[in-house]
Amino acid sequence: MSEAQPLLEVTDLVKHYPVRGGVLRRQVGTVHAVDGVSFSLAPGETLGLVGESGCGKSTVARSVLRLVEPSSGEIRLNGEAITRLSKSELRPYRRSMQIVFQDPFASLNPRMTAGDIVGEPLTVHGLASGERKQERVAELFQQVGLRPDQMKNYPHQFSGGQRQRICIARALSLGPSLIVCDEPVSALDVSIQAQVINLLIDLQRQRNFSYLFIAHDLAVVAHISHRVAVMYLGRIVEISDKAELFANPRHPYTQALLASVPVANPRIRRLTPLVEGDVPSPINPPSGCAFHTRCRYAMDRCKLERPPLVEASAGHQVACWLNDGTGRANTNP
């Protein structure tokens, strides 16, 4: 852990959505989309966020950018609390935080040229116009591996991987210090996925910005991240340095997740699922440790008390009651 001030600090982030039902649209329940999430991100660092569908990854991402309003909790950027800023107060901070989404098809305006899409943030923030802007956009195109003569083309004239490059160029245009990537390569073919991951890595080396990187593919997250946080039903259950997490996963859910990844080696066949059943609904999440309904090590206490996220070893935090709150030693890989 570095001593320097974190770029991003998220503390006890909560986002609940009301569930309405009946003719009167009364609130009949609450979706616990994000339920007390804390983490920090250093300058130039990549934090990976993994977990299964619906565990709250995108909600965390959008809350950080204030694209959804958190129900409670605090978000600090360079030490400044941005959680309760008004729209206009937030404006200067918007420049330093950008997002790249999963679907490069849906997130681009089909009636704008690629050049206009990439240059739009420059116009909106009044940073460049006319020839100056065109030059800047051409530069951005080159940085993401597109040809400047493609600036006049429309999104449908690009392949999926190229469209994702356009999104990345647009995110870069304002010189951000944080880029949130929400499943940026999930929709791409493997050979194209490798190109985009390499691009993201190269850009970070040049510019030293931070990534909050979300993906459901553990291998992809593991590849690009310095640290990894594992989420389950709205909470972080484990967070650690990447190498440590993969060598010594401590939470039974992390262990199951790792064991479920099909290994690309036919000599290591291990098709034995470590968890049975499905992820429970976030509408009425299980009491205590939310994983207790699927955990083979669950004890009585797990059903009653929620395990806090505590340091099990230097820089490695886990939320599990086993072994005095340090989780389970990983015996079967």
Next chain:
Amino acid sequence: MSGASKAEAVLEVRNLKTVFFTNSGLFRAVDDVSFSVRRGETLAIVGESGCGKSVTALSVMRLVPDPPGKIVGGEIILEGKNLLALDDEAMRKIRGNRISMIFQEPMTSLNPVMRIGDQITEALRLHQDISGKDAWKQAVDMLRLVRIPEPERRAQEYPHQLSGGMRQRAMIAMALACRPTLLIADEPTTALDVTIQAQILALMVDLQKKLGTGLILITHDLGVVAQTAQRVIVMYAGRKVEEASVEALFENPLHPYTRGLMASIPAVPSLDAKADARLVEIPGMVPSLTKLPTGCAFAPRCRFAVPRCREEYPPLGDFGGRHLAACWRAGEMAEAS
């Protein structure tokens, strides 16, 4: 394995050609593809988006939408019968009975307004002469076989009442209800979370062993291939570019495209893995089927390409032990390893 490899093929596809007529012209979605599947064997078909995996599967099922598609050549022999010679009525008796197919998104093949139990019952009664009561009993047995908890209750429910993983189980139950000799699974776990995927793959492999079904598994995930298949075919731009046993393919891939694919997937790291290490990438992108280059379709992206590659399409050669590859330089690759 030697016992299984002597077993006879339940499916033989020879020189299959399927084309589409579109605004931008005619193109071959499946071009001269051959393969076979034995009893109890899993054949994986891998390749990137648009390379013809699903159209191959739909061709075997004779479900290619016509127009714009058409099977224009080859033979599809199921248990000795050429499916391409059958009329629609005869084909209907085979589909869902001798061959079944499951898709990525179970909701596209489950009827949303019909109870799960009724859907399986209907599939059974279409092909077997049994009473409704017996069929319902068999349907519940099938749900139990795919390890759906409380199968009696679940049979009474509608698809939307089941989770994604449970629906895929129900699909498998329906597909296997008539004990087909061949099951085609097109990306059956792509839409599922990884812990659920592990459950479904384990279930499919287990049932296949139990029932001796031949399985064609379509996927773009090489990990899934390694964990399930005995044989693998790799497709690129409508053609089969490599075929081998799963061990041979992973240990000694001969086609540069297969090699590129294997190098470009990130692996879950070991302790010594560097944070931000670059991946090996295949440059460029998959060509459009309407504008295929002459010669080898992979040539524009291939770092081994020689002038000949741009002139003539490389024929499939056998490089020993039924390890096939369509590449002018596969011989050198085979020797080098």
